[in-house]
Amino acid sequence: MYRLETEALKKLRNLCGTNSLRATRIDGSRSTQATEDALLQISALAAGPLIGALKDKRWKVREVAAETLGKLQDDRAAIPLAIALGDEATSVRQAAAEALGRLRDARAVDPLLAALGD
Numbered sequence: 001m002y003r004l005e006t007e008a009l010k011k012l013r014n015l016c017g018t019n020s021l022r023a024t025r026i027d028g029s030r031s032t033q034a035t036e037d038a039l040l041q042i043s044a045l046a047a048g049p050l051i052g053a054l055k056d057k058r059w060k061v062r063e064v065a066a067e068t069l070g071k072l073q074d075d076r077a078a079i080p081l082a083i084a085l086g087d088e089a090t091s092v093r094q095a096a097a098e099a100l101g102r103l104r105d106a107r108a109v110d111p112l113l114a115a116l117g118d
Contacts, residue, residue: 047074054080054096059089066092070099078103082111 050072053065066084069077077099084096097115100108 043072043074047072047076051077051080054084059087059092062087062089062092063095066095066099070095070102073103075103075105078105078107082108085111085115 047069050065050069053061054069056062056065062084066081069081081096081100081103085093085100087093087096093115097112100112
């Protein structure tokens with residue numbers, strides 16, 4: 001997995017023109033701030049992979065993906081984030097709810113109301 005993350009970060013570095021991602025890993029074992037900042041800079045390209053990361057087997061990856069999608073405020077994330085409200089990990093559900101709040105997308109209202117009991 002580390003090799004895949006390294007390759008992904010190399011691609012991000014090339015897209016962003018920065019070396020700030022050299023030691024950063026997405027899995028949460030190190031600071032994700034540099035990665036998050038880079039993803040925000042290329043939000044149009046980042047939304048797809050982040051939406052896919054909502055299905056990762058590691059809860060921390062799903063949590064960071066949800067948080068970052070909220071910051072991107074990309075409407076394509078509304079439905080996947082609504083689905084993430086049913087995640088087994090509490091922190092992922094919370095991050096998804098907060099992200100949906102940032103999106104201010106009408107499609108998020110019913111899933112958020114349904115999740116209020118959680």
